[in-house]
Amino acid sequence: MQRARTLLNRTVLALVGLLLLLGGTGVAVTSTAEASRVPAWWPQLAPHAAFLDTGDLAALRTHGWWTPTVMAASIAATVLFALWCARQLRGGSRPLVPLSTPGSALRTRALEDALTLQTVAIDGVGACRTRVLTRNKHLDVRMRVWLRPDVTPTTVMPALTALAARTESTMPPYTLRTHVRFTARTHGSPRVR
Secondary structure (H helix, E strand, O other): OHHHHHHHHHHHHHHHHHHHHHHHHHHHHHOOHHHHHOOOOOOOOOOOOOOOOHHHHHHHHOOOOHHHHHHHHHHHHHHHHHHHHHHHHHOOOOOEEEOOOOOOEEEHHHHHHHHHHHHHOOOOEEEEEEEEEEEOOEEEEEEEEEEOOOOOHHHHHHHHHHHHHHHHHHOOOOEEEEEEEEEEOOOOOOOOO
């Protein structure tokens, strides 16, 4: 989900930047001495003129579709922007996992960091990325484990199973489901310089 949101954010920023660049270029080129060098199809504006003067705007308002279209587009853009902003604010918080001791809780980010450190300490593991999702009384632990060259998943799996069992024993009200995705690192190919 994080990757999709990052892609959406970058796409929106790129589109807004492109629109602002095109608009700024249009204003800069048509209002200076560069106006004589622009192509014939580029819209020419007189100094101190608006893109839509009062005559053009009045002509558009005579069409029955103009006002409802502008209103619907404005409302849709406002609602989408508000939802996007609300989603950005909500995305930063991480849920707390209440523990069996009254008044105690554990941040899922802290659990992710602890599991990642313990996984990387296992012999044969090169790197690890962990994500913990909470659902009712279940903890879904999703791990992406990069193995070192010449290490098979069967050599690492007993240690990962013991780590999952140890983690579940420390979280008594929760059941733990662990999903592990292995990626093998290959030997670096020799490079000639």
